[in-house]
Amino acid sequence: MTVAIAKAIWLACVIAWWIIRYPHERRARTAAVARSGRDAGEWILLVVSLAGLGIVPMIFVFTGFPRIADRAFMPALAWAGIVPSLASLWLFYWTHRELGRNWSVSLEVRDQHRLVTSGVYRYVRHPMYSAFFLWAVAQGLLLPNWVAGLSGLIGFGILFWFRVGREERLMLETFGEEYRAYMARTARVVPWIY
Ligand code: SAH
Numbered sequence: 001m002t003v004a005i006a007k008a009i010w011l012a013c014v015i016a017w018w019i020i021r022y023p024h025e026r027r028a029r030t031a032a033v034a035r036s037g038r039d040a041g042e043w044i045l046l047v048v049s050l051a052g053l054g055i056v057p058m059i060f061v062f063t064g065f066p067r068i069a070d071r072a073f074m075p076a077l078a079w080a081g082i083v084p085s086l087a088s089l090w091l092f093y094w095t096h097r098e099l100g101r102n103w104s105v106s107l108e109v110r111d112q113h114r115l116v117t118s119g120v121y122r123y124v125r126h127p128m129y130s131a132f133f134l135w136a137v138a139q140g141l142l143l144p145n146w147v148a149g150l151s152g153l154i155g156f157g158i159l160f161w162f163r164v165g166r167e168e169r170l171m172l173e174t175f176g177e178e179y180r181a182y183m184a185r186t187a188r189v190v191p192w193i194y
Contacts, residue, residue: 049155
């Protein structure tokens with residue numbers, strides 16, 4: 001394992017992630033929105049998360065910037081990074097399949113929105129966010145740079161922190177008791193723990 005290979009693995013995961021998401025992104029453009037929680041704050045969160053998980057590490061992968069934040073490259077860490085990379089891609093695929101047309105990049109309730117509680121949603125109510133956290137961990141293990149390695153955890157952490165409560169309130173307003181009962185029997189992102 002070398003730095004170049006670790007960077008290539010990260011890049012391959014970005015491409016795989018995009019292939020998984022693209023068809024959902026396309027369909028989401030035409031699916032009618034019944035209620036939207038997409039405000040200025042949501043836009044800022046999306047940009048912060050995109051910067052942390054995408055732009056900052058991409059700049060590092062292609063230019064090595066910021067070199068001052070380089071850390072020693074440890075092959076064992078990079079090898080270990082392959083595990084959360086694959087786990088997150090698999091979870092992305094699975095959550096997108098389960099959510100189907102109910103998915104949105106932001107906070108939105110679709111026309112005829114259906115509450116999904118099956119498959120991986122049986123154990124956690126935000127498994128797609130679990131996938132993003134796994135991705136952020138993989139980024140930290142694969143990229144030997146403190147800024148590029150930690151930006152994903154910080155960027156996505158901010159989005160999660162400010163969004164998850166609002167998302168749950170939106171689901172409660174939409175599905176009432178059904179969502180309250182669902183909340184009572186599920187964890188947020190880590191099965192049985194959080
Ligand atoms: N937080 C979820 C979904 C992320 S996509 C996860 O991590 O897997 C965000 C959109 O999903 C929001 O617009 C919300 O309306 C919708 N959503 C969240 N939980 C849902 C559920 N259990 N069933 C259907 N839609 C859901």
